[in-house]
Amino acid sequence: MIRLNINGQEREVDVPADMPLLWVLRDELNMTGTKFGCGIAQCGACTVHIDGTPTRSCVTPVEAAAGTAITTIEGVQGKAAQAVQAAWQKMDVVQCGYCQSGQIMSAIALVAENQNPSDEDIDAAMDGNVCRCATYQRIRAAVKDAAKTMRA
Amino acid sequence: MLHNLIKQAAADIAVAAPSRRSVLMGGGALVLGAMLPIRVRAEDAAGPKIVGPTDPRPHAFVRIAADNTVTVLVKHLDKGQGIMTGLATIVAEELDADWAQMRGEFAPANGELYANHMFGIQGTGGSTAVTNSWDELRMAGAAARAMLVATAAQRWSVPAAEITVEKGVVKHAKSAKSATFGELAEDAAKQPVPAKVTYKDPASYSLIGNTALHRLDHISKTNGTAQFALDVRRPGQVTAVLARSPRFGGTVKSVDDKAARQVAGVIDVITLPIGVAVIAKNTWAAMQGRQALTVEWDDSKAEKRGTEQMIADYRALADKPGAKAAAKGDAAKALAGAAKVVEAEFVFPYLAHAPMEPLNATAQLTQDGGCEIWAGSQFQGVEQKVAAGVLGCKPEQVKINTLWAGGSFGRRATPDGDYIAEAVTIAKAYPKAPVHLVWTREDDIQGGRYRPLFLHRIKAGVDASGKIVGWDQRIVGQSFMAGTLFEPFMVKDGVDSTAVEGASDMAYTVPNLAVDYHLTKSPVTTLWWRSVGHTHTAYAKEVMIDQLAKAAGKDPVAFRADMLQDHPRLLGVLKLAAEKAEWSKPLPQGRFRGVAVHESFGSFVAHVAEISLNERQQIKVERVVVAIDCGQVINPDVVKAQMEGGTGWGIGHALRDQITLTDGVVDQTNFDSYEPMRMSDMPVVEVHMVPSTLRPTGVGEPGVPGAAPAVANAYFSATGKALHVLPFAGAGAV
Numbered sequence: 064m065i066r067l068n069i070n071g072q073e074r075e076v077d078v079p080a081d082m083p084l085l086w087v088l089r090d091e092l093n094m095t096g097t098k099f100g101c102g103i104a105q106c107g108a109c110t111v112h113i114d115g116t117p118t119r120s121c122v123t124p125v126e127a128a129a130g131t132a133i134t135t136i137e138g139v140q141g142k143a144a145q146a147v148q149a150a151w152q153k154m155d156v157v158q159c160g161y162c163q164s165g166q167i168m169s170a171i172a173l174v175a176e177n178q179n180p181s182d183e184d185i186d187a188a189m190d191g192n193v194c195r196c197a198t199y200q201r202i203r204a205a206v207k208d209a210a211k212t213m214r215a
Numbered sequence: 216m217l218h219n220l221i222k223q224a225a226a227d228i229a230v231a232a233p234s235r236r237s238v239l240m241g242g243g244a245l246v247l248g249a250m251l252p253i254r255v256r257a258e259d260a261a262g263p264k265i266v267g268p269t270d271p272r273p274h275a276f277v278r279i280a281a282d283n284t285v286t287v288l289v290k291h292l293d294k295g296q297g298i299m300t301g302l303a304t305i306v307a308e309e310l311d312a313d314w315a316q317m318r319g320e321f322a323p324a325n326g327e328l329y330a331n332h333m334f335g336i337q338g339t340g341g342s343t344a345v346t347n348s349w350d351e352l353r354m355a356g357a358a359a360r361a362m363l364v365a366t367a368a369q370r371w372s373v374p375a376a377e378i379t380v381e382k383g384v385v386k387h388a389k390s391a392k393s394a395t396f397g398e399l400a401e402d403a404a405k406q407p408v409p410a411k412v413t414y415k416d417p418a419s420y421s422l423i424g425n426t427a428l429h430r431l432d433h434i435s436k437t438n439g440t441a442q443f444a445l446d447v448r449r450p451g452q453v454t455a456v457l458a459r460s461p462r463f464g465g466t467v468k469s470v471d472d473k474a475a476r477q478v479a480g481v482i483d484v485i486t487l488p489i490g491v492a493v494i495a496k497n498t499w500a501a502m503q504g505r506q507a508l509t510v511e512w513d514d515s516k517a518e519k520r521g522t523e524q525m526i527a528d529y530r531a532l533a534d535k536p537g538a539k540a541a542a543k544g545d546a547a548k549a550l551a552g553a554a555k556v557v558e559a560e561f562v563f564p565y566l567a568h569a570p571m572e573p574l575n576a577t578a579q580l581t582q583d584g585g586c587e588i589w590a591g592s593q594f595q596g597v598e599q600k601v602a603a604g605v606l607g608c609k610p611e612q613v614k615i616n617t618l619w620a621g622g623s624f625g626r627r628a629t630p631d632g633d634y635i636a637e638a639v640t641i642a643k644a645y646p647k648a649p650v651h652l653v654w655t656r657e658d659d660i661q662g663g664r665y666r667p668l669f670l671h672r673i674k675a676g677v678d679a680s681g682k683i684v685g686w687d688q689r690i691v692g693q694s695f696m697a698g699t700l701f702e703p704f705m706v707k708d709g710v711d712s713t714a715v716e717g718a719s720d721m722a723y724t725v726p727n728l729a730v731d732y733h734l735t736k737s738p739v740t741t742l743w744w745r746s747v748g749h750t751h752t753a754y755a756k757e758v759m760i761d762q763l764a765k766a767a768g769k770d771p772v773a774f775r776a777d778m779l780q781d782h783p784r785l786l787g788v789l790k791l792a793a794e795k796a797e798w799s800k801p802l803p804q805g806r807f808r809g810v811a812v813h814e815s816f817g818s819f820v821a822h823v824a825e826i827s828l829n830e831r832q833q834i835k836v837e838r839v840v841v842a843i844d845c846g847q848v849i850n851p852d853v854v855k856a857q858m859e860g861g862t863g864w865g866i867g868h869a870l871r872d873q874i875t876l877t878d879g880v881v882d883q884t885n886f887d888s889y890e891p892m893r894m895s896d897m898p899v900v901e902v903h904m905v906p907s908t909l910r911p912t913g914v915g916e917p918g919v920p921g922a923a924p925a926v927a928n929a930y931f932s933a934t935g936k937a938l939h940v941l942p943f944a945g946a947g948a949v
């Protein structure tokens with residue numbers, strides 16, 4: 064049994080220690096907001112926060128996540144999360160939407176840390192999150208809008 | 216109520232069907248021929264012709280509930296292009312609903328009710344969704360509105376003509392009575408459906424063309440609640456992954472599954488003609504199990520060439536004339552007399568669609584010998600038949616639940632329902648539980664159904680006055696129509712129209728035009744890919760035009776405009792893009808620009824790309840100005856999003872994407888080697904729309920074709936080097 068703290072709740076799972084956190088969330092706990100896109104840390108669809116740091120859950124063995132605070136898209140809260148989700152909604156960023164849980168998780172971490180990100184900062188923080196629909200222009204605008212909310 | 220009456224509507228349609236079918240379906244044969252090179256010509260677009268049934272069918276499309284929500288049954292797959300929002304907008308407009316009360320729901324698979332009128336079966340593709348729904352949804356909305364008004368008139372004993380509807384409220388001013396849709400819905404559903412309705416005057420539209428409407432999915436897709444096919448969790452379901460031959464056309468020779476069966480969580484391993492299925496408790500176990508398999512493949516019928524060899528073979532074919540796709544005048548003679556001749560050979564690689572949500576489907580057998588499927592289903596009409604074929608049941612016994620799809624770009628619609636057929640085949644072999652078949656990204660990148668590899672050879676010339684006098688083009692590549700049920704409609708006299716569209720029907724004034732096609736064969740599977748033939752024909756044409764403009768000593772925009780005098784809509788977008796990009800003004804130091812203009816799927820698009828070069832002469836795309844004429848714009852922000860996304864798609868793949876083979880095995884495996892466009896690659900995209908009240912045409916694909924050639928033309932203007940081989944990275948330009 065591995066004990067996990069997910070979105071503030073204690074959960075116990077009976078899985079192999081090397082099973083990636085992504086599959087524990089999706090298949091064992093039915094928390095499907097976190098997405099599978101590549102499985103090799105190349106697309107960011109599976110991004111969750113581990114102790115506040117955006118982390119690719121597809122390459123994070125569940126055992127390594129024990130004893131940490133895991134946050135998924137289903138559990139995000141606080142000023143940065145609200146600012147980011149509101150900006151995404153205001154600007155109708157989404158197309159297919161499949162990458163957007165991961166985009167939003169990365170963006171929350173970015174604006175929580177940097178309330179005035181430059182284009183270069185946004186490139187650096189968001190380049191690991193692929194969007195095949197190429198919603199990048201709106202993501203950039205929404206990140207800036209969320210950062211502005213953070214500054215207010 | 217207008218809700219829950221689909222069954223009744225289905226009965227109505229069944230009665231009305233024979234005559235309608237004979238019109239729509241060409242006397243019984245499925246008109247699948249319309250699938251791709253659909254050209255809603257300007258004259259058709261303006262004409263009064265109704266696409267689809269001529270009677271209103273509100274029950275099929277509109278449900279109004281007592282809670283005052285209006286749900287539009289959406290027969291098309293929304294894979295990001297925003298069609299759920301678009302179709303709901305059309306209904307809401309004629310209904311005079313409040314946007315806040317609108318909802319959308321994917322319609323069930325039902326060919327009688329929900330056929331795409333351009334295909335004859337239910338399915339989404341070819342940027343047809345809005346154009347084929349335009350009449351039936353305006354009728355449905357207007358009929359539902361009339362039924363609500365009739366109900367209110369009876370209830371209040373007032374003349375219907377005195378009743379108004381505004382933002383979801385039905386009112387009678389004189390008696391100061393009003394009611395919400397929800398309050399009238401139950402009685403309204405019992406009203407007879409009006410045989411004829413009148414549409415609103417476009418001048419009075421308040422929702423169509425409204426820039427302030429939000430997409431219906433803007434919240435569910437930002438909080439993780441939107442349900443994609445990969446999120447389906449049926450009670451007791453198992454996950455399956457399939458080991459497929461690493462070479463196209465290979466088959467299973469022998470399997471050692473001992474180690475795979477030892478993997479914790481693996482339930483079963485089943486060898487099937489399609490591959491070896493590993494069934495497990497969860498996705499991770501299934502993937503681990505597959506890794507532990509030892510499979511020997513029979514490659515006797517497989518593709519064993521590498522891409523280089525294939526290109527060499529294509530080159531040899533291009534030396535010879537092919538099947539005639541266009542033959543106007545005498546191109547050879549005209550070229551012999553031309554003042555200047557430009558020759559070029561273009562090579563376009565295989566490309567994967569790689570939709571963000573990997574392919575997957577859940578299949579569960581049902582008691583009656585049929586099955587139920589959950590998928591991001593794009594071709595319900597085909598998939599019902601394919602699944603029925605696997606199970607030996609009737610297509611009607613295949614129930615399809617369509618969910619949000621995480622992208623498609625053409626991949627989820629296949630003539631043989633590939634991954635759906637796999638899921639049903641595995642479910643048939645493992646009938647104990649619902650089976651969720653999951654493709655990994657590696658399965659996807661290496662799994663074929665690519666945009667075909669194409670080689671073009673073009674020779675074109677201008678006369679002394681700088682006018683194009685002749686154009687001779689040879690196109691070599693596979694046909695994804697050949698060998699499918701589409702072949703009889705799409706391949707004529709050796710020419711697959713989807714391989715030459717955009718070339719054989721060139722809009723520019725070229726008095727002598729010859730376009731030939733060589734249909735090549737390979738076990739490598741290919742498929743339509745966002746904007747289909749235009750992905751390569753528009754590129755070759757537009758890059759060539761810039762080279763000819765240079766040979767003629769003319770400005771690229773003026774050169775094009777001269778040759779588009781008979782094509783006002785193309786000319787219109789060319790001028791609009793040039794004006795908004797300030798084409799006539801000089802650029803800042805270090806910036807270069809290029810233009811491209813192209814018609815596809817009945818829409819007209821021009822791109823002006825602005826690039827800079829780094830010290831290694833590598834391209835950074837800075838800004839792209841897009842102008843589009845897609846007739847009446849339903850949702851301006853959705854059109855904008857599709858132009859942004861289509862432009863990113865076109866450029867992203869041109870920069871560095873290709874699928875190559877070595878000894879028949881695909882070299883790329885995942886997003887590390889098939890490199891998707893990322894944030895830092897994305898230019899600023901500005902979108903301008905031509906105001907129009909013509910029949911709306913599609914926007915999902917038309918943003919793609921001109922994007923890459925506009926960038927290549929900017930590079931040409933900067934360096935004098937034309938980029939003939941894609942991706943650009945190969946030439947060191949990225």
Ligand code: FES
Binds near residue numbers: 102106107119
């Ligand atoms: S699924 Fe984890 S980065 Fe792609």
Ligand code: FES
Binds near residue numbers: 157158160163197198
């Ligand atoms: S919205 Fe489709 S992949 Fe990003």
